Every structure is written in structure tokens, then in C-alpha cells.
Amino acid sequence: MLNKYGEVEENASLEFCNTYGIKSQTKYLVKPFDLKSLQELLIFLDKENIKYYILGKGSNVILPDNPFSGAIISLANLNKIEFNDHTLKVEAGALLSKVVSEAIEKNLQGLETLGTIPGTIGGALYGNASFYKDITIYDKVKEVMVIRNHELVTVPREDITVSHRHSSFKGSNDIIVASTFILADGDQEKMLEEVKKTKEKRLATQPYEYKNAGSVFKNPDAASAGKLIDEAHLKGLHVGDAYVSEKHANFIVNKGNATSQDIKELIKIIQEKIKAKYNIDLELEQQIIEWE
Numbered sequence: 551m552l553n554k555y556g557e558v559e560e561n562a563s564l565e566f567c568n569t570y571g572i573k574s575q576t577k578y579l580v581k582p583f584d585l586k587s588l589q590e591l592l593i594f595l596d597k598e599n600i601k602y603y604i605l606g607k608g609s610n611v612i613l614p615d616n617p618f619s620g621a622i623i624s625l626a627n628l629n630k631i632e633f634n635d636h637t638l639k640v641e642a643g644a645l646l647s648k649v650v651s652e653a654i655e656k657n658l659q660g661l662e663t664l665g666t667i668p669g670t671i672g673g674a675l676y677g678n679a680s681f682y683k684d685i686t687i688y689d690k691v692k693e694v695m696v697i698r699n700h701e702l703v704t705v706p707r708e709d710i711t712v713s714h715r716h717s718s719f720k721g722s723n724d725i726i727v728a729s730t731f732i733l734a735d736g737d738q739e740k741m742l743e744e745v746k747k748t749k750e751k752r753l754a755t756q757p758y759e760y761k762n763a764g765s766v767f768k769n770p771d772a773a774s775a776g777k778l779i780d781e782a783h784l785k786g787l788h789v790g791d792a793y794v795s796e797k798h799a800n801f802i803v804n805k806g807n808a809t810s811q812d813i814k815e816l817i818k819i820i821q822e823k824i825k826a827k828y829n830i831d832l833e834l835e836q837q838i839i840e841w842e
């Protein structure tokens with residue numbers, strides 16, 4: 551019945567739907583064909599009392615080990631990118647990397663440092679993705695379009711509160727479907743150089759050779775979480791196949807078959823050791839997802 555609204559896979563593995571590669575499962579994995587089918591799908595799921603969860607690229611989440619009895623919704627088919635002069639309108643399933651490369655092609659500047667974040671526009675707006683603390687996705691946002699109680703609603707930027715890796719969409723039931731950005735004229739060569747520099751820096755400092763979900767902890771005030779973990783000699787510490795990265799101590803990497811439980815236990819051990827050594831509470835940047 552769900553295939554009326556999109557591509558459907560039943561009893562699907564989520565291993566390739568999260569960058570940790572956790573082997574979670576779901577009863578239904580649905581990719582709505584377009585905005586209208588997404589809207590109709592949500593009405594149907596609510597009517598039938600079927601639980602659902604929106605997943606972008608799964609690059610900021612720790613999925614559970616137990617299977618989800620509802621529908622995971624992927625917005626991969628909602629990926630339109632439209633330019634109108636300096637205005638860029640993007641659907642939520644579009645990848646940041648694609649959006650940024652198209653903007654650069656049009657000589658439009660403002661998002662280039664975010665182009666190496668491996669997520670979708672929807673995930674980035676939900677979690678206020680940023681390049682370090684300086685440049686955030688919201689710097690150029692004009693408005694965000696969401697589905698709220700089955701209706702399409704446009705939320706102006708001034709009605710959205712944001713802080714480091716937080717937006718007011720967190721904790722709401724809104725589903726982000728698109729956003730408009732206002733970009734400035736830019737110098738293509740300079741922007742390409744910026745992207746190249748960012749990529750090189752990431753490759754040199756982050757463990758791309760293993761599955762991971764980016765920085766595990768937020769940096770505490772005036773300190774670096776990675777430095778604290780490194781100085782506490784926790785690099786290489788592991789639970790099962792979940793390891794504190796040797797390359798960057800604020801990353802946990804999956805060296806094989808790490809489970810959600812392995813990753814969460816390792817997080818707990820790190821938090822306890824940092825608390826004992828520095829009396830600092832490390833706050834998670836990644837999101838632990840729980841479902842029945």
C-alpha cells in the first residue's frame with residue numbers, strides 16, 4: 551500500500567543509510583516520489599497509526615541495534631536545486647556537496663565552506679550544521695518550508711532560533727522539505743580554492759578511512775574535546791569494533807561490525823574518564839536515536 555507514495559523496501563537494512571554503518575533495520579524504508587506524495591504519505595501513516603522517522607544521509611546519528619517497526623522516510627527524491635538570480639531554492643533531500651558545487655558553478659558565494667559536510671540540506675537545517683563555529687547554514691537562509699500537521703508552512707528565518715548545532719526544528723514535529731538561500735556574487739576560482747583547502751584539511755585530520763559520524767562531542771567552553779580526549783590517552787580505546795580514532799580523538803570509528811551498543815558504551819566511558827580527569831561534562835554532538 552505504501553508504494554502509492556514512493557519507492558518502498560520492506561524489512562530493509564539501514565546499514566548503508568547511516569555513516570557509522572550500524573546494521574539497524576526497518577519494517578519499511580520509503581522514498582516518496584515528490585513533495586505531494588510525501589504529504590499524502592504522512593497523512594496515510596498518521597491515519598494508520600504507523601510510526602515514522604525522517605533520515606537524511608544518516609551522518610549525525612547513532613541508530614539503535616533493534617529494528618524499527620514503522621517507516622523510515624528518506625527524502626532522497628526531493629532533491630531539486632533551482633536558481634533565480636541570487637536566490638537559491640533547494641529541496642531538503644539535496645546533498646550539501648551538490649548544492650555547493652552548483653552554486654559555485656553559478657558564481658554564487660556563501661555556502662562553499664559547508665560543501666564538505668556529508669549530509670543533506672534537511673539534516674543540516676535541523677542540526678544547524680556549521681564549519682567550525684564561524685559559518686553556519688543559517689547565515690544565508692531566507693526561509694524554510696516545512697510540513698507541519700500535514701500542511702505546507704513557510705517559516706521565515708527570523709522565526710527560527712539557532713545556537714551551536716541546534717535549531718528550533720529539533721524537538722518539533724516539522725518535516726523540513728525545502729529552503730531558500732540568498733547568495734552573493736563570488737569569485738569562482740577563490741571558491742574552488744576554498745573548497746580544495748577545506749577538503750585537504752579534512753583528509754589530513756579526520757579518519758575518512760573508517761566509517762564514522764563526524765565529531766562525537768561538542769567542544770566545551772574554551773577547550774577542544776579532541777584535545778582533552780587525546781591528553782587523557784584515550785586514543786585507540788575500544789568497545790568491540792568501536793574505536794576512539796587514532797587520527798582525531800573526537801571521532802569514534804567503526805573498524806568492522808560495531809554495534810550501536812558498542813558506540814554508546816564507548817561514549818559513556820569517555821565521558822566518565824573526562825569527568826574524572828578534568829571535571830568537564832562532554833556533551834554529545836551526535837544524536838542517539840531510540841525507537842520501539
Ligand SMILES: Cc1cc2nc3c(=O)[nH]c(=O)nc-3n(C[C@H](O)[C@H](O)[C@H](O)COP(=O)(O)OP(=O)(O)OC[C@H]3O[C@@H](n4cnc5c(N)ncnc54)[C@H](O)[C@@H]3O)c2cc1C
Pocket residue numbers: 569603604605606607608609610611625642666667668669670671672673674675676677678679680681682724725726727756762763764765837
Ligand atoms: C566525516 C564527517 C564530517 C562531518 N563534519 C561536519 C561539520 O564540519 N559540521 C557539521 O555541522 N556537521 C558535520 N558532520 C555531521 C553531519 O554530516 C551533519 O550534522 C549533517 O548536517 C547531517 O545531515 P544528514 O542529512 O546526514 O542528517 P541525519 O544524520 O540523517 O539526520 C540528523 C537529524 O536530522 C533529522 N532530519 C534529517 N532530515 C530532516 C528533515 N528533512 N526534516 C526534519 N528533520 C530531519 C533526522 O531525523 C535526525 O534527527 C560530519 C559528519 C561526518 C561523517
